[in-house]
Amino acid sequence: MSLDADLSPLTAVTPIDGRYASKTAELRPICSEMGLIRYRLTVEIRWLEALARHPGIPELSAPDADTTHAFRALIADFDAADAQAVKDIEATTNHDVKAVEYFLRDRLNKLPQFTEYSPFIHFACTSEDINNLAYALMLREARDTVLLPAIDQITAAIADLAHTYADLPMLARTHGQSASPTTLGKEMGVFVHRLRRQREALASVTILGKMNGAVGNYNAHLVAYPEVDWPALSAAFLADLGLAPSPCTTQIEPHDWMAETYHALMRVNTILLDFARDVWGYVSLGYFKQAAVAGEVGSSTMPHKVNPIDFENAEGNLGMANAVLDHLAAKLPVSRWQRDLSDSTALRNTGTGLAHTLIACQALQKGIGKLAADPARLAADLDANWPILAEAIQTVMRVRGIDQAYEQLKTLTRGQTIDEAAVRAFVDSLDLPDSDKARLRDLRPGDYIGNAADQARQV
Structure with missing residues (x-):
C-alpha cells in the first residue's frame, strides 16, 4: 500500500498525532517544530532588545515603544508560513538555529528603521544559548498551561469521589486478601493527598537558562566589550524571560532542572497509574459500576461487557510517558566534555512524554465520569467477611489482660469460614465486662471503619 497523502491523523506515524491528535492539540503550538522555532525567534529578538537597552553598547540605540512593539509583532504574528520560510533556509544551511538567525535578519533588513540592529542579531551567541532558552520557555509553558491544569482537574475529580463516598464502608484488601474495613x-482521598504533594514539586522546579557563549565564559563578549558586566546583563536578560541563571556551565546548560521536572512528572504519573489500577480492580470486584454509553461496544463477541477501557488506556499511556521521561531525565544531564550533540535529538522528544501524560489524564477524566459506587455490592462483601473483626476483638481482649488474645483469634479465624453467629458466640464466651461484650456484639464489619470517613471529608 502506498501512502502519498499529506500528514493527517490517519497517516501519522505515532498515535500522538494520529489516533489521539484531538487529545494532544493543546501541546501542538508549544512542543511542535513550529513551536520550537517560535521560541528560538523569541530568544533572538529578546536578546537583541537587551543588548540595545544596555548603555555599554553605544552602537545600538535603545528601542522606543514603537520599535519594541514591532519586534514583538514578529513573535506574535509568527505563523506556519514563517515557520516554513525558516525550514526553507535550513534546507541550505543544514543548521536549524542559523536558519532562524537568517530569517530574522531578512525580516529586519526589509525595514529601514531596523538596519542598525541587523549586525547584532545572534551577537556573541552559540546555538545552545538560543536552544536552551527556547526549550526552557517551551517546557515552562507546557507545564503551566497544559500539564498542571490537567493534573488539577484529575485531582479535583478524585477529591469529588472522596467526598461523595466518604461514609461508604468498603472491605479493604491487603495482599489481595480481606482486611480491616x-x-x-x-x-x-489517599490519591488526592499524594497528587497534591507531587503537583507542588512539579510546579516549584526552578527553570534555569544560560546566555554565556561558546563554552560558558563570555569569551567573545569580553573581547568585543570588555567594560560590560556580561554576567549581570545575562542574569537580567534571563530574569526578563522569567528564568533563573545557571551559574556555571559548559557550552550547554546542564539540563539538571529538566531532569528534576521529568522526575517530578514521573512521580505524578506513577500515582495516577496506581490509581488507574486500583479503580480497575474495584470495577472488577463490582464496587464501582460503569455507566454504559449508547452505541459503544465492550466486546466484539460478548454483548454484555462494559470494560474499564479508560483506566486501561491511562495505564498504557502513563507507562509510555514515564519510559520517555525516564530516558530524557537520564540522558540530558550527560554530555561529553564541553558539549556533544546527543542531547539535541533527545530534546526533540520533549512533547512525547508530555503528550502521553495528557492523553492519560483525559482518559482518567472520562473514566471517572462513568463511575458510580454499588453500595449493595460493597455491603455484601463486608457481610461475607466477619473474620475481619478478629482484629477488634483481640485488641479489646489485650486491654482487659486476657492471655493469648491474638492466638485465640488466630485459631478461630485463620483459614476458617465463620459467620456472624460464630463471632458473637466467641465474644459471649470471653471473660469481658458486659459493656465490652455489648460493644463487640453490636459491631458489624461495615461499622469497623475507624476515622476513614473523617479523613475522606477532610480532603
Missing part, C-alpha cells in the same frame, strides 16, 4: 471515599 475502610471507606471507598477515604481510599480515593
Whole structure:
C-alpha cells in the first residue's frame, strides 16, 4: 500500500498525532517544530532588545515603544508560513538555529528603521544559548498551561469521589486478601493527598537558562566589550524571560532542572497509574459500576461487557510517558566534555512524554465520569467477611489482660469460614465486662471503619 497523502491523523506515524491528535492539540503550538522555532525567534529578538537597552553598547540605540512593539509583532504574528520560510533556509544551511538567525535578519533588513540592529542579531551567541532558552520557555509553558491544569482537574475529580463516598464502608484488601474495613471515599482521598504533594514539586522546579557563549565564559563578549558586566546583563536578560541563571556551565546548560521536572512528572504519573489500577480492580470486584454509553461496544463477541477501557488506556499511556521521561531525565544531564550533540535529538522528544501524560489524564477524566459506587455490592462483601473483626476483638481482649488474645483469634479465624453467629458466640464466651461484650456484639464489619470517613471529608 502506498501512502502519498499529506500528514493527517490517519497517516501519522505515532498515535500522538494520529489516533489521539484531538487529545494532544493543546501541546501542538508549544512542543511542535513550529513551536520550537517560535521560541528560538523569541530568544533572538529578546536578546537583541537587551543588548540595545544596555548603555555599554553605544552602537545600538535603545528601542522606543514603537520599535519594541514591532519586534514583538514578529513573535506574535509568527505563523506556519514563517515557520516554513525558516525550514526553507535550513534546507541550505543544514543548521536549524542559523536558519532562524537568517530569517530574522531578512525580516529586519526589509525595514529601514531596523538596519542598525541587523549586525547584532545572534551577537556573541552559540546555538545552545538560543536552544536552551527556547526549550526552557517551551517546557515552562507546557507545564503551566497544559500539564498542571490537567493534573488539577484529575485531582479535583478524585477529591469529588472522596467526598461523595466518604461514609461508604468498603472491605479493604491487603495482599489481595480481606482486611480491616475502610471507606471507598477515604481510599480515593489517599490519591488526592499524594497528587497534591507531587503537583507542588512539579510546579516549584526552578527553570534555569544560560546566555554565556561558546563554552560558558563570555569569551567573545569580553573581547568585543570588555567594560560590560556580561554576567549581570545575562542574569537580567534571563530574569526578563522569567528564568533563573545557571551559574556555571559548559557550552550547554546542564539540563539538571529538566531532569528534576521529568522526575517530578514521573512521580505524578506513577500515582495516577496506581490509581488507574486500583479503580480497575474495584470495577472488577463490582464496587464501582460503569455507566454504559449508547452505541459503544465492550466486546466484539460478548454483548454484555462494559470494560474499564479508560483506566486501561491511562495505564498504557502513563507507562509510555514515564519510559520517555525516564530516558530524557537520564540522558540530558550527560554530555561529553564541553558539549556533544546527543542531547539535541533527545530534546526533540520533549512533547512525547508530555503528550502521553495528557492523553492519560483525559482518559482518567472520562473514566471517572462513568463511575458510580454499588453500595449493595460493597455491603455484601463486608457481610461475607466477619473474620475481619478478629482484629477488634483481640485488641479489646489485650486491654482487659486476657492471655493469648491474638492466638485465640488466630485459631478461630485463620483459614476458617465463620459467620456472624460464630463471632458473637466467641465474644459471649470471653471473660469481658458486659459493656465490652455489648460493644463487640453490636459491631458489624461495615461499622469497623475507624476515622476513614473523617479523613475522606477532610480532603
